[in-house]
Amino acid sequence: MMTDLENYLQTYFEFDQADLARVASFFKPEILKKGDYYLKTGKFCNKLSFIKSGLLRIYVDLEDREVTQWICTQGYFVTDLASLVFASPARWNIQAMADTVVYTIQKEDYDRLGDYVPKWPVTEKLFIAHCFTTLEDRVFSFLSMTAEQRYNLLFESHRDIFTQVPLQYIASMLGMTPETISRIRRKQLN
Amino acid sequence: MMTDLENYLQTYFEFDQADLARVASFFKPEILKKGDYYLKTGKFCNKLSFIKSGLLRIYVDLEDREVTQWICTQGYFVTDLASLVFASPARWNIQAMADTVVYTIQKEDYDRLGDYVPKWPVTEKLFIAHCFTTLEDRVFSFLSMTAEQRYNLLFESHRDIFTQVPLQYIASMLGMTPETISRIRRKQLN
DNA sequence: GAACACACTTGACCTAGATCAAGAAATCAA
């Protein structure tokens, strides 16, 4: 029987069944209630998690407002990569927006995955490179698209976010205001 | 005697002298004249280069304009990571904006660096993670900063670009127009 | 089923930054 996690790992990585099980075995379930923090700015992020259900918001507090950097949903990984990899203080807050279940691997296990699974280092590189590419696209969207185009792009690719998350957070991660999204929506109803 | 490349590798990576020389030995000089293309959209990027001198512009052609994604200067690496790592068609054009010398490693050697330098896979991961973090900051700048703030940030961190590159390209990579930069400059002279 | 808290919409107005057009400067070419 395959867990969600193994199933997900398989779609991303070319592991055989044994490696799959080996990697997955290091992840332990962790439960977050709505409002709980997975990570707070300034702490060290010593874990990486796969989201089984629920959703997490990555954001930063500024003096006068907060900025949502991304919302992580079911089937994706979440961590503060810079903090995990470089052992630097976390830049982001990560908070559950609903009751959430994640599978978590601790940094000490994460750092030793390569000892157990020879393919791990290459796989990990591919994974991080994939994340890099995603961010490249996101930068490009700010350089080349209007608010409406960015909204449509997100809506097509992450429809699940829109059904579960208050508009203000979606707007923030798109670099616009909730009012603007509201107007885009009305316009699209003709 | 250390080459620029070895020197640079050393500042980023914790290689000993032997590994440094081993990695550097795979890089061969390549000369680009102003206007030459390092890479064109749709081709496969089968190399990674370190810029010894000169500068390269990464950009995309849209129907009605072009968008500059980044300008790479002396002392940095350049490639299309997605194309190199996933063997996908390049998304970007990369063109020399001045006579440029780079040290280039071919994909076949790059893919085998781990065989010669055991530390390579970990090092490479750290490097790509660092690039990821840089892009995260860039996304954040679009979510949280005004045109003037983004301009100042780039000016502080990459002053060399401003002395060598026409304004229109800098403006594009900042997501604003050349006129806006011109006005920001005047304002800052009081 | 009031009263309250949130989320979302809508309108009126405002502003950062874009667009367009015309000049200055600087750079290059011969």
Place this chain on the structure above:
DNA sequence: TTGATTTCTTGATCTAGGTCAAGTGTGTTC
């Protein structure tokens, strides 16, 4: 040196999207 190009600045105007404020749902809670 002079003309030709390209780059940069400046002004006038416009507009996408922001801000502010007032509704309108739609749950929740007691």
